[in-house]
Amino acid sequence: MITRRHPLVPPSPGTVREIVSLHYGPPDTGRKVAIQASLHADEVPGLLVAHHLRGRLAALEARGALRAEVVLVPFANPIGLSQRVLQAVEGRFDLTSGENFNRRYADLVPRACELLLPQLGRGAAPTVDAVRVALRQACAELPAATELESLRRTLLGLAVDAEVVLDLHCDNEAVLHLYTTPELWPDVEPLARLMSARVVLVADGSGDEPFDEACSLVWPRIAAELTTRLGRTVTLPPACTAVTVELRGEADVRHELAAADAERILEYLAVRGLIAGAPESLPPLECEPTPLAGSIPVEAPHGGVLVWIAELGATVRRGQPLVEVVDPASGAVTVLSSPADGVLYARDSRRFVLAGTRICKVAGREPVRSGRLLSD
Ligand SMILES: [Zn+2]
Numbered sequence: 001m002i003t004r005r006h007p008l009v010p011p012s013p014g015t016v017r018e019i020v021s022l023h024y025g026p027p028d029t030g031r032k033v034a035i036q037a038s039l040h041a042d043e044v045p046g047l048l049v050a051h052h053l054r055g056r057l058a059a060l061e062a063r064g065a066l067r068a069e070v071v072l073v074p075f076a077n078p079i080g081l082s083q084r085v086l087q088a089v090e091g092r093f094d095l096t097s098g099e100n101f102n103r104r105y106a107d108l109v110p111r112a113c114e115l116l117l118p119q120l121g122r123g124a125a126p127t128v129d130a131v132r133v134a135l136r137q138a139c140a141e142l143p144a145a146t147e148l149e150s151l152r153r154t155l156l157g158l159a160v161d162a163e164v165v166l167d168l169h170c171d172n173e174a175v176l177h178l179y180t181t182p183e184l185w186p187d188v189e190p191l192a193r194l195m196s197a198r199v200v201l202v203a204d205g206s207g208d209e210p211f212d213e214a215c216s217l218v219w220p221r222i223a224a225e226l227t228t229r230l231g232r233t234v235t236l237p238p239a240c241t242a243v244t245v246e247l248r249g250e251a252d253v254r255h256e257l258a259a260a261d262a263e264r265i266l267e268y269l270a271v272r273g274l275i276a277g278a279p280e281s282l283p284p285l286e287c288e289p290t291p292l293a294g295s296i297p298v299e300a301p302h303g304g305v306l307v308w309i310a311e312l313g314a315t316v317r318r319g320q321p322l323v324e325v326v327d328p329a330s331g332a333v334t335v336l337s338s339p340a341d342g343v344l345y346a347r348d349s350r351r352f353v354l355a356g357t358r359i360c361k362v363a364g365r366e367p368v369r370s371g372r373l374l375s376d
Helices: 045-062 078-082 109-119 128-140 147-159 182-194 211-216 218-230 255-271
Strands: 002-007 018-024 032-037 069-073 164-171 177-180 199-202 241-249 289-291 295-299 304-308 321-326 333-337 342-347 358-364
Touching: 018 045, 018 147, 032 045, 032 147, 045 069, 045 164, 045 241, 045 255, 069 147, 078 147, 109 128, 109 218, 128 147, 128 218, 147 211, 164 211, 164 255, 177 182, 177 211, 182 199, 182 241, 182 255, 211 218, 211 241, 241 255, 321 358
Parallel strands: 032 069, 032 164, 164 241, 177 199, 199 289
Antiparallel strands: 002 018, 018 069, 177 241, 295 358, 304 321, 321 333, 342 358
């Protein structure tokens, strides 16, 4: 294992933070996996999964079982980890800019195409390796004036040339769920089975350039851009399976869960041929993918105390009561019902909320939203 340290742009004299990446396995096979934990720094389950992964990866490396380089970033967001507001961790938004740490990853497509075009005379198609070289260079050239920009450039540079990218997050209170693109679903299905995902949310671009999409969608977007520029059809495989893995809720931090999650992730890599010893069979699929545009948030119409009626993870019907909002001033009780048939997959962990708070999400089958699909 090789440890690499990536200093970020110092925000002020005398301070410097760094991202640490741990590199396991052979670096020269042309195959690479990138796994990062807790880009939203207050989403702690991923940190513990990474802790278990490093021990298991070291053991696999020692017995020569790794067939690819596995890059593990055990804490992806040292900025967020150190942010405190009135004693609470603020790990989702950068306090300096107000930006969400998992949005606005750079569009590498224009520069990568510029680099690829001179290589594409007389009907030639770019190889996957050539595209990866171009992506690495395009990422390395990104400007990074601020600490946040250097964090984004560093993380993208560690992952954008990988064939599997797993970005470990969690929700407030949630069942395990995944985000990916519809095109990648066949490649993601074994992971959904192994991790017993209850919901898989798919979108062809959710609108705010989260990390996983910055890694996966460059492939179809480069093919489309080259097709336009060359005036002939250029096809590329979906060469990066990038998934945001939502490891349940913020408080679901236990060794037995994290160790099992780490093991399932390694089994997935084995299914992909990236580690020796694939499992002989996979567990059953617990859900079919549903559109991210069909995930419907439920808002509190007034402030009050939340009293849940429906269990987390419940399969619910449209109109089924989910939660009471009790107004302590008026004594009014509002019962909020499910907006669709689907799965109640995520809830707010607070039990007193303000008017307008999104207090839960139901994954329905029909797309009903458009535009920016992710929450702030
Ligand atoms: Zn997150």
